[in-house]
Amino acid sequence: MCDLKQLVRDIPDFPKKGIIFKDITPVFQDPKGLRKTVAMISDHYKDKKIDIVVGAEARGFILAPTVAFNLGAGFVPVRKPGKLPYEKISMSYDLEYGKDTLEMHKDGIKKGQRVLMVDDLLATGGTMAACCKMVESLGGTVAGCAFLIELTFLNGKNALSKYDIFSLIKY
Template sequence: MASSTTDAADDRIPRIASTIRVIQDFPKPGIQFQDITTLLLDPRAFKDAIDLFVERYKDQNINVVAGIEARGFIFGPPIALAMGAKFVPMRKPKKLPGEVISEEYSLEYGTDKMEMHVGAVQSGERALVVDDLIATGGTLSAAIRLLERVGVHVVECACVIELPELKGRDRLGDKPLFVLIS
């Protein structure tokens, strides 16, 4: 099962969606950038987004919320705190002090890496991977591989927005993806 979405009848979803601004041709021509900074300006919509994630995961024994740089750092910590889980930042290279492990992933042109501190997670822990948006799925799939390499069970990936036309869900293998807005 690799396709989860929220209950379309939840009145919080349209409110959240209405706060997301689309910026044409950013960061380059042809891109329609989904700007969540306007969601953050609306405390009710931001709280609704966090609440929807917490409601979904609170009874799933998740003890790690892994947030992907940078906007996963906005949504991950409040979700982790509400569930009594630890927050683990997943960062681009050379951003974390201390010893790290890394996982390379492909981009449209070239490659990049995702890093995590050694010892941040333990084998057998249950993780939720959080980001603001899934496009091609490269960063989420790298985060999954990184966590699984050290024996963590990735329960699900959660994003506020999915761009389904970019088929990022396909790169997640058998890992379910939960999104608020598609």
């Protein structure tokens, strides 16, 4: 199996000066890297009775549907404002470099469903915390939060302390 960490590329000063962006596109370009990423996340949650996998725009869209497929679950996208056509809920949150808002269809999660949250990167935890709050406001139960990368020095786990956190790569 390939070493996923070796496939991640650092991009300095993106999206703004002083930030080192962890570019995961080489992981997705590598067939073994992509397969390993999806398999490891899926395997970790295979016995957790997941009904729905939620993925946040944009890179969470790459992992979440493939994990959902492996788990026999549905997929629900969380998008930036103005991208979803149906009735939606929204949540604003702080990023490590600004503010943002996300939206989800109101009928995306049904009461009592077990939901796996998937995104590419855990930094400060703001994006995932907002997604979890939306899921819970619709009556879902967050069964876990899975990430390809966790930036441990930003302490994002603190914002998600009540959830099971699973990260494949830690910096």
